Amino acid sequence: MPETTHEIPDEQRDISFGRLPLGSTDARGNGWFGMAALVVTEACLFAYLLFSYYYMAFHFGRDWLPDELPGFKFSVPMTALLFTSSAVVWIGERGIQKGRNWICVAGLSGGALLGIAFVALEAVEWADKDFTLSTDSYASLYFTVTGFHMAHVVGGVLMLLTMALWAALGKFDAHRRDPISIAAFYWHFVDAVWIAVFTTIYVTPHLFN
Amino acid sequence: MPQLPAQYTQEPEIGPITQELRASLAKTWEGETGLRGWLGTVDHKILGIRYIITAFVFLILGGLEALVMRIQLAGPEQTLLTPEQYNELFSMHGITMIFLYALPILSGFSIFLFPLLLGTRDMAFPRLNAFSYWVFLFSGLFIYASFLAGAVPNAGWFNYPPYSLKQYNPGMNIDFYALGMILLGISTTTGSINFLITFLRLRAPGMSLNRTPVMLWGTTTISVGNLLAVPAVSLAFFLLWLDRQYGTHFYGVEEGGKPLLWQHLFWLYAHPWVYIIVLPAMGMVSDILPVFCRRPLVGYSLVVLATVTTMILGFGVWVHHMFATGIPFLSLSYFSGASFIITIPSAVSVFAWVATIWVGRPVIKTPFLYSASFIVMFVIAGVSGVMTASVPADLQLHDTYFVLAHLHYTIVGINLFGVLAGLYFWFPKMTGRMMNERLGVIAFWFVFFGFNLTFLPMHWTGLMGMPRRIYTYPAGTGWDLTNMLTTVGSFVMAFGILLVLINVMQGRWFGKRAGPNPWDAPTLEWSMPSPPPVYNFAVQPMVASRHPLWEDRLGEGTGRTALDRGPMLDKGKQQLITSMFDSEPLLVSKVASDSLWPFFATLTMTGFFAALLFHWPYAAGVLGVLTLLCGFFWNWPHAQLEQVAGSQNA
Ligand code: HEM
Ligand SMILES: [Cu+2]
Numbered sequence: 014m015p016e017t018t019h020e021i022p023d024e025q026r027d028i029s030f031g032r033l034p035l036g037s038t039d040a041r042g043n044g045w046f047g048m049a050a051l052v053v054t055e056a057c058l059f060a061y062l063l064f065s066y067y068y069m070a071f072h073f074g075r076d077w078l079p080d081e082l083p084g085f086k087f088s089v090p091m092t093a094l095l096f097t098s099s100a101v102v103w104i105g106e107r108g109i110q111k112g113r114n115w116i117c118v119a120g121l122s123g124g125a126l127l128g129i130a131f132v133a134l135e136a137v138e139w140a141d142k143d144f145t146l147s148t149d150s151y152a153s154l155y156f157t158v159t160g161f162h163m164a165h166v167v168g169g170v171l172m173l174l175t176m177a178l179w180a181a182l183g184k185f186d187a188h189r190r191d192p193i194s195i196a197a198f199y200w201h202f203v204d205a206v207w208i209a210v211f212t213t214i215y216v217t218p219h220l221f222n
Numbered sequence: 223m224p225q226l227p228a229q230y231t232q233e234p235e236i237g238p239i240t241q242e243l244r245a246s247l248a249k250t251w252e253g254e255t256g257l258r259g260w261l262g263t264v265d266h267k268i269l270g271i272r273y274i275i276t277a278f279v280f281l282i283l284g285g286l287e288a289l290v291m292r293i294q295l296a297g298p299e300q301t302l303l304t305p306e307q308y309n310e311l312f313s314m315h316g317i318t319m320i321f322l323y324a325l326p327i328l329s330g331f332s333i334f335l336f337p338l339l340l341g342t343r344d345m346a347f348p349r350l351n352a353f354s355y356w357v358f359l360f361s362g363l364f365i366y367a368s369f370l371a372g373a374v375p376n377a378g379w380f381n382y383p384p385y386s387l388k389q390y391n392p393g394m395n396i397d398f399y400a401l402g403m404i405l406l407g408i409s410t411t412t413g414s415i416n417f418l419i420t421f422l423r424l425r426a427p428g429m430s431l432n433r434t435p436v437m438l439w440g441t442t443t444i445s446v447g448n449l450l451a452v453p454a455v456s457l458a459f460f461l462l463w464l465d466r467q468y469g470t471h472f473y474g475v476e477e478g479g480k481p482l483l484w485q486h487l488f489w490l491y492a493h494p495w496v497y498i499i500v501l502p503a504m505g506m507v508s509d510i511l512p513v514f515c516r517r518p519l520v521g522y523s524l525v526v527l528a529t530v531t532t533m534i535l536g537f538g539v540w541v542h543h544m545f546a547t548g549i550p551f552l553s554l555s556y557f558s559g560a561s562f563i564i565t566i567p568s569a570v571s572v573f574a575w576v577a578t579i580w581v582g583r584p585v586i587k588t589p590f591l592y593s594a595s596f597i598v599m600f601v602i603a604g605v606s607g608v609m610t611a612s613v614p615a616d617l618q619l620h621d622t623y624f625v626l627a628h629l630h631y632t633i634v635g636i637n638l639f640g641v642l643a644g645l646y647f648w649f650p651k652m653t654g655r656m657m658n659e660r661l662g663v664i665a666f667w668f669v670f671f672g673f674n675l676t677f678l679p680m681h682w683t684g685l686m687g688m689p690r691r692i693y694t695y696p697a698g699t700g701w702d703l704t705n706m707l708t709t710v711g712s713f714v715m716a717f718g719i720l721l722v723l724i725n726v727m728q729g730r731w732f733g734k735r736a737g738p739n740p741w742d743a744p745t746l747e748w749s750m751p752s753p754p755p756v757y758n759f760a761v762q763p764m765v766a767s768r769h770p771l772w773e774d775r776l777g778e779g780t781g782r783t784a785l786d787r788g789p790m791l792d793k794g795k796q797q798l799i800t801s802m803f804d805s806e807p808l809l810v811s812k813v814a815s816d817s818l819w820p821f822f823a824t825l826t827m828t829g830f831f832a833a834l835l836f837h838w839p840y841a842a843g844v845l846g847v848l849t850l851l852c853g854f855f856w857n858w859p860h861a862q863l864e865q866v867a868g869s870q871n872a
Contacts, residue, residue: 036812146464149478183867
């Protein structure tokens with residue numbers, strides 16, 4: 014590929030850009046960057062949610078927390094589920110990069126299933142609580158923070174399933190696979206946010222004790 | 223990068239602009255016709271103009287609300303409005319001006335201008351662009367539907383709890399505002415993503431960051447600001463809605479809620495918002511002034527740096543809106559100090575503009591008049607801003623008309639005057655016709671005198687202690703004269719705006735034909751016919767300096783900008799993506815064609831919010847699923863867009 018520089022010569026007769034990738038290939042189309050920007054703003058959303066949590070927590074101190082602090086019975090398996098799912102999705106993405114369509118389909122749907130299991134476990138934990146959304150400000154924040162995260166998991170699951178469907182329909186190959194990388198990126202982000210949520214809701218209260 | 227199969231690559235053909243090239247491009251880029259075309263268009267030029275018109279309609283609505291308030295306040299003990307009606311009017315005036323006019327109008331200019339200034343053919347995500355517009359329009363309609371429902375938001379644009387909580391506002395009024403704002407947040411976010419990626423990846427080859435027009439810097443900076451700040455306000459309104467509808471305890475004082483949490487979340491967005499509505503306008507003025515001064519902007523790099531710095535600092539000062547809430551002293555001092563520091567970058571810009579005028583040979587045309595008066599307003603707003611940034615003064619001035627005067631000098635002076643400068647300046651590009659200069663100047667003087675007559679006396683009203691948000695005042699307070707002046711001024715200004723509108727209509731239908739470059743301006747958009755063809759640039763320009771059209775005159779740059787010969791990119795709707803910093807060609811991308819999905823997605827999404835408003839869970843469920851389905855089909859991989867394995871139709 015001949016190099017071009019941003020210094021454009023006076024004589025434009027023999028300028029050439031060489032062969033450039035066409036459309037969305039693994040050379041990163043706009044979509045991936047768009048998703049990166051979306052991730053930034055979603056990350057801020059969680060930052061503000063956690064800000065609200067800590068704002069209340071620092072203001073009211075230990076009394077604010079419920080008698081029975083959120084434990085690890087559900088949250089640790091949930092964390093494990095999400096981490097596994099990230100790995101599985103990664104394998105799926107590698108699959109399409111190598112041109113193995115079925116690995117991709119399996120990886121993405123596997124990740125989605127693990128995500129669904131996560132949501133199910135969280136629902137069980139919600140049902141297990143002896144307070145509700147409207148009990149007090151701690152309860153409101155507990156349900157809102159975890160609920161927001163759950164909604165993002167659901168969104169990610171839908172994306173993964175869509176990509177699995179498209180991959181199964183043979184829409185992608187080793188080079189035309191932008192949407193899969195984009196969905197996988199989002200999924201890893203959802204998992205990363207869980208770490209912040211997990212630390213805030215499940216770990217820090219025990220530090221106050 | 224792994225080797226791509228040949229069918230996934232293309233070598234852009236380099237060639238001159240010819241009649242055949244134009245004809246074939248026009249055929250490829252022509253959108254659909256009729257209703258389908260109207261609802262489905264993704265052309266940034268059409269969308270930009272729609273944005274501007276819609277925002278202008280909201281400006282007029284907000285202006286009428288202001289005029290009614292001013293009649294009520296013209297003299298003491300008026301009875302035109304009940305206290306409740308006054309509350310609704312000032313709330314809707316603030317909401318409209320802030321969220322439905324000031325920000326969207328700048329987006330409109332940017333959407334129209336981005337691809338033209340960058341030397342490309344459309345935005346990075348054309349369908350998302352259409353979606354942003356529709357969502358903006360529908361969120362405005364959503365909020366204004368509160369008038370039909372007889373439940374108008376009445377707690378001010380800042381909407382503080384506890385007054386905005388259900389106990390004090392039981393109807394649907396605040397819910398219209400809360401849900402409408404979340405909807406609008408979606409529009410702002412998608413718009414910001416689009417600006418950011420367009421700026422980073424679609425600059426013409428050679429348009430490195432230090433050759434990019436200031437206006438683009440302004441919009442890009444605030445787009446990042448939006449991405450960081452909009453979630454705060456969307457969350458604030460969402461939590462409020464939960465409080466009102468599901469009995470959560472975020473903002474009420476019972477069960478451990480904190481009203482101040484609202485203020486933090488709200489001002490975390492609403493202070494940076496001030497920059498969000500002024501930085502692109504400052505960018506516009508920075509690009510317009512040099513044209514009429516016949517020389518480049520003095521201190522380009524400093525102005526760009528000031529733009530970015532202002533935004534960054536803007537995130538650290540939100541508490542200066544909360545000086546009177548009893549927060550700790552240390553916090554007061556920090557936020558007061560930080561607010562003073564913001565004046566430094568602003569001063570840099572002011573000096574750069576003044577210097578540009580000083581060393582230039584100004585040609586006094588309407589856009590110049592608006593730009594120059596913009597600087598005056600900017601300084602007055604800055605001075606009263608320093609006064610309110612000082613804690614002891616603010617405690618005295620808080621919630622008086624002084625603050626209102628400061629706020630209007632900022633918003634009207636720096637936003638509206640910038641917008642009007644931009645309107646007069648780019649009107650020939652948008653419509654292909656000139657506006658009448660004589661009428662333009664007359665309208666300018668009405669707006670300028672009207673504005674100052676309205677808001678200068680307000681400083682005195684405030685210093686004499688008149689509180690804001692009161693629907694009337696007793697006689698004998700000494701506030702009568704200044705209030706009367708203010709009311710007269712507001713009508714003079716409104717008349718000026720009316721003349722501007724007449725000027726627009728007259729120019730649109732009867733104006734003189736404008737050539738490609740009626741102002742003799744230096745940037746890329748003026749190198750093409752007015753109005754621009756659907757495909758913008760027949761060949762992709764290659765840029766070699768900051769002022770591509772002034773190169774002969776200035777002798778700057780490393781080579782010669784190429785405008786009539788270059789990559790033709792005519793195998794389908796194509797545009798070039800370049801690298802983030804140096805703008806070197808990276809890949810050829812396909813631009814999406816017209817589509818109805820963005821419109822349908824907006825319809826179902828707005829329906830979803832309406833269902834939430836009315837507590838119809840099943841309808842909400844169905845509409846939510848439909849919205850997702852719209853997204854599913856919208857993003858369906860297309861061979862035509864080079865998104866599908868094995869496809870190659872070029
Ligand atoms: C002819 C022009 C205008 C006039 C006469 C006017 C007048 C007023 C009046 C009378 C109030 C209410 C005062 C109170 O009782 O507190 C007000 C508030 C306000 N105005 Fe304007 N205004 C004008 C233009 C604008 C514009 C262009 C903007 C923004 C782009 C704007 C933004 C606001 C805001 C944010 C408030 C505060 C609302 C609140 O307290 O909730 N105004 N204006
Ligand atoms: Cu502020």
